Amino acid sequence: MQKRIFLSPPWMSGDELPLIEEAFASNYIAPCGPMVDRFEREFAEAVGLPYACALSSGTAALELLFHELNVVAGDTVFCSDLTFVASIAPAVHRGAVPVFIDCDAATWTMDPALLEEALSEAAKAGRLPKVVVAADLYGQCCDYMRIEAACTRYGVPLIVDAAEAFGAKYWGRRGAGDAGMAAVYSFNGNKIITTSGGGMVASRDRELIERARKRSQQSREPVSWYEHAELGYNHRMSNIVAAIGVGQLKHVEKIIQTKRRIFELYRERLGASVGFMPEATYGQCTRWLTVMDTSAFVCPCDCSLVEEEGKGRRKTSGLTNLRTEERSQPSVLVERVRLALEAENIESRPVWKPMHLQPVFSGSKIYGGEVSERLFANGLCLPSGAGLSDVDVGRVSGIVAQLLV
Numbered sequence: 001m002q003k004r005i006f007l008s009p010p011w012m013s014g015d016e017l018p019l020i021e022e023a024f025a026s027n028y029i030a031p032c033g034p035m036v037d038r039f040e041r042e043f044a045e046a047v048g049l050p051y052a053c054a055l056s057s058g059t060a061a062l063e064l065l066f067h068e069l070n071v072v073a074g075d076t077v078f079c080s081d082l083t084f085v086a087s088i089a090p091a092v093h094r095g096a097v098p099v100f101i102d103c104d105a106a107t108w109t110m111d112p113a114l115l116e117e118a119l120s121e122a123a124k125a126g127r128l129p130k131v132v133v134a135a136d137l138y139g140q141c142c143d144y145m146r147i148e149a150a151c152t153r154y155g156v157p158l159i160v161d162a163a164e165a166f167g168a169k170y171w172g173r174r175g176a177g178d179a180g181m182a183a184v185y186s187f188n189g190n191k192i193i194t195t196s197g198g199g200m201v202a203s204r205d206r207e208l209i210e211r212a213r214k215r216s217q218q219s220r221e222p223v224s225w226y227e228h229a230e231l232g233y234n235h236r237m238s239n240i241v242a243a244i245g246v247g248q249l250k251h252v253e254k255i256i257q258t259k260r261r262i263f264e265l266y267r268e269r270l271g272a273s274v275g276f277m278p279e280a281t282y283g284q285c286t287r288w289l290t291v292m293d294t295s296a297f298v299c300p301c302d303c304s305l306v307e308e309e310g311k312g313r314r315k316t317s318g319l320t321n322l323r324t325e326e327r328s329q330p331s332v333l334v335e336r337v338r339l340a341l342e343a344e345n346i347e348s349r350p351v352w353k354p355m356h357l358q359p360v361f362s363g364s365k366i367y368g369g370e371v372s373e374r375l376f377a378n379g380l381c382l383p384s385g386a387g388l389s390d391v392d393v394g395r396v397s398g399i400v401a402q403l404l405v
């Protein structure tokens, strides 16, 4: 069996270990210290925002922002439908009711027209959401000009969930973190840079970041004894893992160039028969993950894609009118490709399952939904680690091509 190819494993440059040793030598083996301060400074610089607070995860960053906005039971929160569950979970923990907004087929990120429609309806009903959370999917920014304009028109704050999109460009800017009240980043093991686990909240708003920092350390008041005027969290980043972050940060551009190259190799090899996440005209996607879209694939002989199912036969690619139970799983074709890769010890993963199809959110309101359903049914994330060699990409493409070309 060949060595396993993971979907998005960490890529270490070699600069991290000496920095970890430096952190050890300082004896700040704690959730504070000089490496945390340095990582915050250098990260803020990298995303072009003046203030940043390093945290234990991206989820923790979102939790602090929902706290900042005083999201409470019964509030509604608008959120991208096609995202990872952490975009909305901390709000729901606080009792918020999620409303999901489908994505635009041209960018796979929140559809600004649907957001406008949802906000207009909410305004008429006198129940505007407490906040809108827009997720930058697979390394691609949302169209924040339009999303921010809609939020501003209705006076609703915006959180930029850039957990998957550190390093992405929006109209030439270093990301779109300055669109909303704050932007959230993740350094989980699978993200574009990693600290093993970690996150960051960054903003133009100095006071917001100071409050987040205080709350991430149990909201301790600045006196010699433990004094608390409000309750906080234990969400601060460890000084040891911050050292990994500082080391990783030096190599972001190289990581992004590698990921974009991996995407180009996949496209060269497979682009004649399948699509990929389109790159939005307004920015540059990092291709954190290369995501294949088999919607348009037509099997030349039609045989392998038609499954016997009860008395009827149904075509399994390019499905649009799916019954509920069919919508809850990827298409037979996607599953076939995934299993063929798995048989060769290669990890791949279906496109994120839309939030409105998640059992935990059943019955939630959704604006649109067809685009994310189609992408979930027909999309597959391919191995995209920055350590992937051309030979590895060739191996993966070869297996996919056998089924699709």
Ligand SMILES: *Cc1c(COP(=O)(O)O)cnc(C)c1O
Residues within 6 Å of the ligand: 056, 057, 058, 059, 060, 083, 084, 086, 087, 135, 136, 161, 163, 164, 185, 186, 187, 188, 197, 198, 199
């Ligand atoms: C990974 C991710 C998060 C959560 O980040 P963690 O650091 O894993 O807590 C939030 N939102 C999105 C879109 C993500 O992909």
